Each structure stands twice: as C-alpha cells, then as structure tokens.
Amino acid sequence: MGREVxxxxxxxxxxxxxxxxxxxRYGRRGPWILRGVDLEVAPGSLIRIEGAxxxxxSTLLRLLAGIDAPTEGRIHGRPRTAYVPERFPAAxxxxxxxxxTHLGAVHGLSRPEAxxxxxxxxxxxxxxxxxxxxxxxxxxxxxxxxAVAQALLAEPGLLVLDEAWTGLDALARGELDRAVAExxxxxxxxxxVDHDPxxxxxxxxxxxxxxxxxxxxxxxxxxxxxDGPYVTVRAxxxxxxxxxxxxxxxxxxxxxxxxxxGGDAHRFDVPESRSDALxxxxxxxxxxxxxxxxxxxxxxxxxxxxxxxxxxxxxxxR
Amino acid sequence: xxALLRYQAALLLRxxxxxxxxxxxxxxxxxxxxxxxxxxxxxxxxxxxxxxxxAWLVRICATNEPSAARSCVAAVAGPERAHLACxxxxxxxxxxxxxxxxxxxxxxxxxxxxDHRIRVSAARCGVAGxxxxxxxxxxGTAVGALTTRPLLRSPGRAVPALxxxxxxxxxxxxxxxxxxxxxxxxxxxxxxxPVPVLPLAGAALLTAAATAVACALTSRR
Numbered sequence: 001m002g003r004e005v006x007x008x009x010x011x012x013x014x015x016x017x018x019x020x021x022x023x024x025r026y027g028r029r030g031p032w033i034l035r036g037v038d039l040e041v042a043p044g045s046l047i048r049i050e051g052a053x054x055x056x057x058s059t060l061l062r063l064l065a066g067i068d069a070p071t072e073g074r075i076h077g078r079p080r081t082a083y084v085p086e087r088f089p090a091a092x093x094x095x096x097x098x099x100x101t102h103l104g105a106v107h108g109l110s111r112p113e114a115x116x117x118x119x120x121x122x123x124x125x126x127x128x129x130x131x132x133x134x135x136x137x138x139x140x141x142x143x144x145x146x147a148v149a150q151a152l153l154a155e156p157g158l159l160v161l162d163e164a165w166t167g168l169d170a171l172a173r174g175e176l177d178r179a180v181a182e183x184x185x186x187x188x189x190x191x192x193v194d195h196d197p198x199x200x201x202x203x204x205x206x207x208x209x210x211x212x213x214x215x216x217x218x219x220x221x222x223x224x225x226x227d228g229p230y231v232t233v234r235a236x237x238x239x240x241x242x243x244x245x246x247x248x249x250x251x252x253x254x255x256x257x258x259x260x261x262g263g264d265a266h267r268f269d270v271p272e273s274r275s276d277a278l279x280x281x282x283x284x285x286x287x288x289x290x291x292x293x294x295x296x297x298x299x300x301x302x303x304x305x306x307x308x309x310x311x312x313x314x315x316x317x318r
Numbered sequence: 319x320x321a322l323l324r325y326q327a328a329l330l331l332r333x334x335x336x337x338x339x340x341x342x343x344x345x346x347x348x349x350x351x352x353x354x355x356x357x358x359x360x361x362x363x364x365x366x367x368x369x370x371x372x373a374w375l376v377r378i379c380a381t382n383e384p385s386a387a388r389s390c391v392a393a394v395a396g397p398e399r400a401h402l403a404c405x406x407x408x409x410x411x412x413x414x415x416x417x418x419x420x421x422x423x424x425x426x427x428x429x430x431x432x433d434h435r436i437r438v439s440a441a442r443c444g445v446a447g448x449x450x451x452x453x454x455x456x457x458g459t460a461v462g463a464l465t466t467r468p469l470l471r472s473p474g475r476a477v478p479a480l481x482x483x484x485x486x487x488x489x490x491x492x493x494x495x496x497x498x499x500x501x502x503x504x505x506x507x508x509x510x511x512p513v514p515v516l517p518l519a520g521a522a523l524l525t526a527a528a529t530a531v532a533c534a535l536t537s538r539r
Binding site for chain 2: 026027062065066067068069071080081082083084085087088089090091092093094098102103105106107108147150151154156160
C-alpha cells in the first residue's frame with residue numbers, strides 16, 4: 001500500500017507572525033472595529049479571511065500588513081511584507097516599469113534586479129506591453145496588475161491581498177492563484193480576502209471569519225485537497241526506487257504522496273493551482289527528481305457542489 | 319531608506335507639484351530683493367520667505383501619493399519610515415532652494431551695512447544667510463509636518479492652519495526663524511555679520527520633534 005505523507009513540518013522557522021489581543025478603532029472615541037483579536041500564523045500557510053461588508057476585514061489586513069498600528073494589543077514577528085489593495089488608482093507620475101523598479105528597490109532589490117523582476121512580473125500578468133505606459137493612462141485592470149506585481153516582485157515573507165483579484169482578467173487571476181501557491185511553497189505566508197467564495201477553493205490552511213469585531217476560526221472548512229481540479233505527477237527519485245525520500249517542499253505541496261507499488265516512482269496528487277510549484281520543487285531538488293508524467297487526475301471521488309464552477313473557470317483561463 | 323528617498327524625490331520632481339511653491343519663492347525674492355541693496359537685509363528676506371515655501375513642500379510630499387499607493391509602500395517599508403522619507407525629501411528640496419537663493423542674493427547685493435557706510439565680507443554674509451535659510455527651512459518643515467497628514471487631513475483645515483502657523487513662526491518672539499532673520503537685520507544696521515547658529519540648532523530640534531510626532535502618528539490615526 002501507498003504511504004500517506006501529509007503532516008507539515010511547521011516548526012522549521014522560529015519567527016511566527018502573532019497578534020495578541022489586538023484592537024483597533026479610528027479616533028479616540030470611535031467605535032471598536034476589531035477587538036481582542038488573537039492570531040498566530042505559521043510560515044508557509046495560506047489564510048482566508050471572510051466576513052460581511054464593513055465587518056473589519058480590511059482593517060484586519062491593514063493591521064497585519066503593518067500599515068495601521070493596533071490601538072491596543074501587539075503584533076510580533078512580521079516578516080518583510082507586501083500589500084495589494086483592492087483598488088489601485090494609478091495617479092502616479094511614472095511608467096509601470098519605473099514604478100515597479102522604485103518599489104522593488106524599496107523592497108531591498110538592487111535597481112537592475114528590480115527592473116528585471118518588474119519586466120518578468122508584468123510579462124506573467126500579460127501586461128508587458130504596458131511597461132512603458134504612464135500609470136495615469138493604464139486601464140483599471142492593468143493598474144491592478146501593476147499593484148499585484150509590486151507585491152510579488154520581491155518575494156515577500158508575508159503577502160496580504162485585499163480583494164486583489166478584483167478587476168483582473170481571467171488569465172491574470174489564474175496567474176495570481178499560481179503566484180500565491182508559489183509564495184506558500186517557498187515558505188511565505190499569504191493572507192487574503194476575496195468576495196468570491198470559490199477563490200483558491202480548497203487551498204487555504206485556515207479560514208477565519210470576522211464578525212462583530214472578533215475573529216473566529218473556521219478551520220476544517222477548507223483544507224488542501226478538499227476541492228478543485230487535480231493533477232497527478234509521477235516522478236522518480238535520484239538513486240533508485242526506495243532510497244530516495246521525496247523533497248520536503250514537494251510533500252508539503254501535494255495532497256498525497258505514494259510510492260508506486262512495484263515500480264520505482266512516486267505519485268503526487270496536487271491541486272492544479274500548485275502543480276507548477278510542485279514540478280519546480282521536484283526539478284530543483286538536490287539531486288533533482290525525474291518527472292515521468294503529468295496527467296489530469298482521472299478518478300477522484302468528490303462531493304458535487306457549486307464549487308465545481310471553479311474548475312471550469314480555471315480551465316478556461318488556460 | 320535611500321530607495322524610499324529616491325522614490326519620493328522622483329515623485330516630487332515628476333509630479334511637477336513643486337513648481338507652484340518654487341515660483342512663489344521666486345516671486346517673493348523678486349519683490350523683496352533688488353540688485354545693489356544691503357546684503358544682510360536681502361538675505362534676511364530670502365530666509366524668511368523660505369519658511370512658508372518649506373511648509374508647502376512638506377504638504378506636497380505628504381499628499382503626493384494616492385492612499386492605495388501609500389499603503390503599498392507603508393507595508394514594505396513601514397508607515398513611519400515612509401512618512402519620514404516624505405518629510406526629508408521636502409526638507410532637502412527647501413534647503414536646496416534656500417541655498418541657491420542665498421548664493422544668488424549674496425552675489426547681486428551690495429556687501430555693506432544698511433546705510434551703505436560700513437563694508438562687510440560678502441562670504442561671511444553668505445554663510446550667515448545660509449544658516450538663517452537653514453533655520454527657516456527647518457522650521458517651515460516642522461510647520462508643514464504638523465499641519466498635514468496624519469495630523470490634519472481635511473484640506474479645509476490643513477491649509478489655513480499651515481498659513482497661520484507659518485506666519486506665527488516668523489513673528490512670534492522666541493521662534494528660531496524670527497531670531498535668525500532679526501539677527502541678520504540688526505547685523506545689517508550695525509554693520510556686523512552675525513552667526514545665527516543657536517537659532518539653527520533650535521529650529522533643527524523643533525523639526526526633529528515635529529517630524530517624530532508626525533511619523534509616530536501615521537499608522538495610528
């Protein structure tokens with residue numbers, strides 16, 4: 001029989017982002033938007049925040065991103081952070097590439113590195129043609145691509161997305177899904193809010209709901225592999241069949257990892273949005289793994305539900 | 319920090335919003351300074367006019383970005399450092415403006431006392447004028463930092479507050495800017511060149527305190 005490997009090694013990095021008794025209100029007499037929020041975030045996790053309009057989701061994200069300071073309580077252990085707002089009005093006197101180069105430099109990249117990363121990310125989001133366009137002439141969708149690119153180009157340890165998908169075209173939405181998977185695979189934390197309940201369905205490690213100023217955990221509602229289209233990857237370890245353990249990063253990405261019985265390969269089931277990250281993990285492992293096949297998973301018992309629309313959307317975007 | 323400063327400086331230069339205060343300053347100088355006038359009087363005028371200009375430059379730098387863009391930078395660099403970069407770039411711009419004005423005024427003015435009887439050293443007058451201009455640039459920066467985001471956010475209140483505070487900073491007894499300017503003017507009357515180091519130190523301290531308050535409040539209000 002195959003071997004299930006699902007535990008995540010959570011304690012590799014000592015620094016964890018922690019909120020302790022955090023509360024926030026605007027002005028000295030304003031009502032509390034959030035109060036008594038405790039949150040601990042493990043590196044490499046993907047966290048979804050839910051809640052009705054006006055419940056304080058955006059306030060929570062601004063606190064997490066360090067843009068606002070808590071009125072009471074403390075936040076520790078924040079890694080290098082990037083933030084994507086829902087709307088990014090591009091009233092800035094730069095071209096897209098110039099703006100991204102500036103932001104990359106603020107992230108700590110050298111100018112040439114920042115310029116390269118800017119070009120690469122604009123390309124990934126299908127906005128390479130707009131690199132030399134003044135920001136003030138960009139469409140709403142294109143400027144949102146710039147907003148997403150500024151957050152991703154320096155590989156932040158914490159990525160905070162406040163409805164970042166809004167305004168992006170289908171191609172760019174899919175690309176952002178993949179970028180999120182890459183970030184978490186590389187040990188980064190991603191926290192997001194999105195009005196679409198199917199966004200990254202099945203991927204979040206933890207889901208929280210904000211209501212009446214408090215944060216409730218909804219863990220268990222979404223665990224990796226609960227939903228969404230899957231891909232099966234067969235790959236072979238470097239030194240013969242049984243000796244090679246799959247790379248830890250790949251194990252973390254996959255929903256299940258099995259040694260193929262009788263053969264000399266491993267079988268990885270992975271949500272489609274993470275498949276690129278898994279292949280990268282296998283191919284860049286030291287020594288590298290050999291990929292035998294990548295197939296859409298044929299048979300998998302799934303509970304039918306409204307979320308199957310996600311599959312259609314993701315596939316049509318390819 | 320240098321990347322932040324460069325970003326803010328590029329924002330200030332590219333946005334062309336710095337143009338109105340620079341033109342205003344040139345107009346101030348056109349009104350108050352003429353060729354062949356006593357050098358210390360003209361330098362005093364040039365320094366005093368720099369104060370409201372510096373305050374305006376801080377306001378421009380602090381409100382130059384749309385709030386979404388400001389949030390992006392604040393997440394990366396921290397809101398305090400981002401605001402510090404705004405104020406610093408405005409201060410540097412004001413100091414550069416003041417330095418250019420001081421050099422020009424020193425060259426075109428008559429190096430004598432107010433009654434044109436006693437000759438004074440133009441170079442020493444230039445140094446005195448530079449110190450006074452620095453004091454006014456610092457104090458103007460303090461005024462600007464305290465009368466814009468994050469302390470005063472609605473322009474309806476912030477702009478009148480900026481104008482009134484800038485005026486008060488020039489006339490209230492005990493203000494370093496007033497002390498620096500009146501040192502130049504009285505030096506012009508007696509034919510001695512002052513060295514207004516003390517007012518400069520006072521202005522620098524006040525500006526550091528005002529900037530610290532503004533930076534600390536950016537993420538809290």
